[in-house]
Amino acid sequence: MDSFVVKKKRRRSTSPAEDHKVRRTEVLDTSPVPDTIGDDSTDIKIAILLSLFPELNQEHLLDLLVSCDGSVDTVSELLASGISTHTRRGSTRRATNASSLGAQTSLSSHLVHKASDGSIAPFKDGPAHRKALRTRKGQTLHLYSPDDVATYTPCTIIHNFLPPKQANALLAELLQESKYFSRYEFQLFNRTVKSPHTGSLYVSTPEEYRQHATEYRHGGTYQSNIRQATPELRAVSCKVQNAVNEAIRNRIRDFYPNGQKLKYQSPKEWKPNAAFVNCYDGPAENVGFHSDDLTYLGPRATIGSLSLGVEREFRVRRILPRDEEDENDDSAKQAVIQGNGNLPAKNASQRQGPLTSRADAQGQISIHLPHNSLLVMHAEMQEEWKHAITPAQTVSPHPIAGNRRINVTYRWFRDTLHPRSTPRCDCGEPTILRCAQRKQETRGRYMWMCQAGSTPGKESCSFFQWAEFDDDGDPVRTYKRQDEKDLVTLANFTASQ
Ligand SMILES: O=C(O)CCC(=O)C(=O)O
Numbered sequence: 451m452d453s454f455v456v457k458k459k460r461r462r463s464t465s466p467a468e469d470h471k472v473r474r475t476e477v478l479d480t481s482p483v484p485d486t487i488g489d490d491s492t493d494i495k496i497a498i499l500l501s502l503f504p505e506l507n508q509e510h511l512l513d514l515l516v517s518c519d520g521s522v523d524t525v526s527e528l529l530a531s532g533i534s535t536h537t538r539r540g541s542t543r544r545a546t547n548a549s550s551l552g553a554q555t556s557l558s559s560h561l562v563h564k565a566s567d568g569s570i571a572p573f574k575d576g577p578a579h580r581k582a583l584r585t586r587k588g589q590t591l592h593l594y595s596p597d598d599v600a601t602y603t604p605c606t607i608i609h610n611f612l613p614p615k616q617a618n619a620l621l622a623e624l625l626q627e628s629k630y631f632s633r634y635e636f637q638l639f640n641r642t643v644k645s646p647h648t649g650s651l652y653v654s655t656p657e658e659y660r661q662h663a664t665e666y667r668h669g670g671t672y673q674s675n676i677r678q679a680t681p682e683l684r685a686v687s688c689k690v691q692n693a694v695n696e697a698i699r700n701r702i703r704d705f706y707p708n709g710q711k712l713k714y715q716s717p718k719e720w721k722p723n724a725a726f727v728n729c730y731d732g733p734a735e736n737v738g739f740h741s742d743d744l745t746y747l748g749p750r751a752t753i754g755s756l757s758l759g760v761e762r763e764f765r766v767r768r769i770l771p772r773d774e775e776d777e778n779d780d781s782a783k784q785a786v787i788q789g790n791g792n793l794p795a796k797n798a799s800q801r802q803g804p805l806t807s808r809a810d811a812q813g814q815i816s817i818h819l820p821h822n823s824l825l826v827m828h829a830e831m832q833e834e835w836k837h838a839i840t841p842a843q844t845v846s847p848h849p850i851a852g853n854r855r856i857n858v859t860y861r862w863f864r865d866t867l868h869p870r871s872t873p874r875c876d877c878g879e880p881t882i883l884r885c886a887q888r889k890q891e892t893r894g895r896y897m898w899m900c901q902a903g904s905t906p907g908k909e910s911c912s913f914f915q916w917a918e919f920d921d922d923g924d925p926v927r928t929y930k931r932q933d934e935k936d937l938v939t940l941a942n943f944t945a946s947q
C-alpha cells in the first residue's frame with residue numbers, strides 16, 4: 451500500500467471533522483472539510499501511535515490518548531520517557547491484548563428478544579431464532595459461523611475456499627513476492643509515519659501498470675509499489691470472481707429490501723482488475739480502522755478478500771452518525787450496534803462524548819480469518835462500517851507462512867471512474883470520492899474533493915463538489931469531461947490472461 455498521507459489542514463471552525471485514517475486504499479481526508487463529512491480522529495491518532503509503537507496494544511494506546519486529552523505528542527513523549535504503562539490519571543489498567551482470542555464462544559449471552567434500542571439487529575428478520583445481539587461499549591463480539599457473520603455484519607465468509615494445494619501454492623508464491631513489498635509512508639499531523647504492515651498493488655497488464663504508476667492516486671500520491679499479477683493470483687481471481695458474484699446474488703436475495711440491489715450498487719458482473727496484497731509479519735503488524743477508498747471502486751463497492759497463512763482477527767464496527775454516538779455515550783448504557791442502519795434520529799445538540807466513545811461507542815465485532823478463507827465485503831460495508839486487522843498478542847504459526855499472514859483484496863476499478871474521467875480540483879489534479887457518514891442530514895451523500903492535502907508538502911485547494919451517481923453507481927457528469935478518446939477500458943485479471 452502506498453502513502454496514507456494525512457496532514458491535518460486548516461479546518462472549519464466548529465466542526466472537529468477529520469476523517470479517519472489511513473492509507474493507500476483507505477479514505478483519509480485531510481483537506482478542509484465541510485461539516486457534512488464524517489470523521490474519526492481517534493482512529494488516525496491510534497494509527498499514528500501504533501505505527502510509532504507497534505509493540506503496544508490499541509486499548510492501552512487509547513487509554514493513554516484519553517488521559518492525554520487526545521494529544522499524540524504527549525502520548526509519544528510519555529511513552530518515550532518510559533512511564534507508559536500507566537495512564538496519566540493514575541489508572542493502572544492492564545495493557546491487555548487488543549486482539550487476544552475472546553473467551554466468548556457462544557452468542558447466546560448476547561442475544562436479546564427485540565432489536566429495540568440498544569441491540570444489534572439482524573440485517574433481515576429471519577427465522578424465529580434470529581434475535582438482536584447486544585454489545586457494550588468497548589466490548590468485542592466474536593463471530594465464528596458463516597451464518598452469524600452474514601446475519602450480523604455486511605460480510606460473507608467462505609471457509610476452505612480453495613483446494614488446499616492451490617491455497618498453499620498461492621501462499622508460497624506471495625510469500626516470495628512479499629520480499630519486494632514495502633511499508634507505506636504517510637503524513638500524519640506533520641510527521642511521516644510508516645504503515646504497520648507491508649504490501650503491494652497487483653495489476654493486470656503493463657498498460658495498467660503504467661496508469662497506476664502515473665494516473666491513479668492513492669491517499670494523495672502515486673502508488674510506488676506496483677507489481678504485475680502472478681500466475682497463481684490470476685488463476686485464483688477466476689474463482690474469487692465466481693464466488694463473489696454468487697455471494698452478491700445471495701446477499702441481494704436474502705438480505706436486501708424486496709430482494710433488490712441497493713441504490714448505486716452496480717448491477718454488472720463484478721470483475722476484479724486489481725488486487726492489493728498485504729503481508730502482516732508477526733502479531734504486532736496490523737491495519738487500523740478504516741473504510742476503503744471508493745474513488746475508483748464507486749459507491750456501494752464489493753471487495754473480495756482472501757486470507758492465507760496465520761489466522762488473524764478482522765474487526766468491524768458501524769459508523770454512527772455523530773449525534774447518535776454522542777447520545778450513546780451520554781446515556782452510558784448499552785451501546786448500540788444496529789445492523790440495518792435504521793437508527794432513530796437523536797438530539798444533535800448533545801455534548802460531544804469523550805474520545806473513547808468516538809472510537810468504540812458500539813463495541814466491535816470480530817470475524818476470525820483462518821488460512822484459505824474468502825471474506826466478501828458487501829455493498830453496505832464501506833459507507834457504513836469500518837474494518838481493521840487488530841494487533842494480536844500471539845499468533846499460531848502456520849506451517850508454510852510461519853508468523854506471517856498474507857491477504858489479497860481483489861478489487862474492481864471501474865472504467866467510469868478512471869482518473870481521466872473524474873472531476874479535477876483547482877490544483878488540476880484528479881479528486882477523491884468521499885461519502886458523508888456522520889451527519890444525519892447528509893449521511894450517504896457523495897462528494898468529490900481535492901486530495902492534495904494528503905500529499906506531503908502540498909496544500910489542498912479546498913475543492914469540493916457533491917458527486918451525483920445514477921442508480922447503478924455510474925457518475926452523472928455535471929463537470930467537464932476529459933476527451934472521449936482518453937476514456938479507457940480496464941482489463942480484468944481473467945480477460946488479460
Ligand atoms: O488484511 C485484511 O484482511 C484487510 C486489509 C484491508 O483492509 C485493506 O487492504 O484495505
Ligand SMILES: [Fe+2]
Nearest residue numbers: 740741742837
Ligand atoms: Fe480495507
